[in-house]
Amino acid sequence: MKFERYGLGLIKGMTVTIQHLLRHPTVTQFPEQRLNISRRTRGNELIWSREKCTGCATCAKTCPQGAIEIVTATNLADNKYEVETYRVDTGYCIQCGLCVEACPYDALFMGYSFERAKYRRGDLVQTDDELLESPERPASAYFHPEIDEKLPKQTLLIDKIVEKRK
């Protein structure tokens, strides 16, 4: 005789919900509290290094959206091949990370930030110096695990519950 079928199941369910009521809720109040996201996230921006870039345009060829535009020129004075414009329309970017994986000179990184919404479509097009790494635009460790140590460890919601129970 299974008592779950005779009303005990109802009581079991009720105890589960009351336990949920008494424990700490598993939520983050977003603008005030923030969780650290995964260190290898593919955030919604692209970090470009002017020093390492040789202008080979592998990234532009591999981009499935054709969002990367690269213009190169020969600098006859220095006898060098250099990048004139590097323009990414992040509105087309699907954060696939193929450009980062394809870059033979480690000049491209995915961004670590994720709050990069813009009010105007034109603002999504980023050119040259807007793409460089800066404290506001840290690079993610995606495909570059050596950056891992620079970034904070990911926090999980489950940690918050455990922390509250102690």
Place this chain on the structure above:
Amino acid sequence: MAIVDFIVQNQLPMQVVPPDWPGGYWWHWLFFTVVLIGFVLIMVMGVIYVERRGLGRMQSRLGPNRTGPFGLLQAVADAVKVLLKENIVPDKADKLVHWLAPVVAFVPVLMIFAVVPFQNGALLADLNIGILYVVAISSVATVGVFMAGWGSSNKYSLLGAMRNVAAVVSYEMPLVLAVLGVVLVAGSLSMNQIVLAQDIPYILFQPLGFLIFFAAGCAEINRSPFDLMEADQELVAGFHIEYSGMKFAMFYLVEYAEAIAIAAIITTLFLGGWRGPILPPWLWFIVKVIIVFFVMVWTRATFPRVRIDQLMALAWKFLFPLALINLFVTAIQVLVWPDALPWIVIIINFAIMGILILLWSKFFKLGWGRLEV
């Protein structure tokens, strides 16, 4: 006129005015009408807060916490928002019915509170048939709901309203039978007298009656798990799908006012009403109402919605026979052992409840050979 003559000739007690009330009859009515409307409106805001926060925490969320301290003003913000919204009436709607429905639904709910005692003698009308009046009045709200469903000329709202009518008609019977058990023990139909008779809360004398009343009450006011008439996933919103603005606010108000009314009746009938130590009686009453409402929220957070055939089967195959047997057993107890020690009766009644629930769960079947509930 015939009823009044009958009452006068038979010298039936009609205690309408408490003897020490200054100004007499009309002041009493005016005062309590204002108090009741204020009570219902404020309590609705309170229970909406309790429901949203409590339900949130049970689902591991926080619930509204941005508007005002601890989100206390969320109900006010929602009310303002809904009042400022455009009032849309469907082109093919029956305009008069559509317009009248919220009023017809709201007024009976408000009228229930007329006989609910806040403390000894503190009620609008101490009818000697108080609980009968409640049973009679509370069903009228269904007419409003059906008017809303019909008048909107929308298939979903009509389906929701039909389901509501079916549920109310079915669940009215176990509800009334459960009430009768209490009436037998108390020996009076007056709500005030029932509270005065409860030296021990009747939830102990009538545990089965309490469970039946709670389930049937939840079904009657269409709270989860019996909220079939506004089953969001099937019927979008049920009977009030075509309502917006102030009229929608009225239905929202009715939903929670009904829940408070059922909680108040449960408090009065089973939990000893306003009686309790230390705290003032009216505060005890409100505390008990909130506790009962919280249990409703708790069941809402826990149980999944039942199907329409399960809803009907539960009413007719489970609650109705149990309520009949409960009434029978109570009648025997009241007639044969009127002077039995209370704790013996309590133990017997709890034992009977356990045995009956086990037996009827064993017999309970749905449809054509479906074995498990």
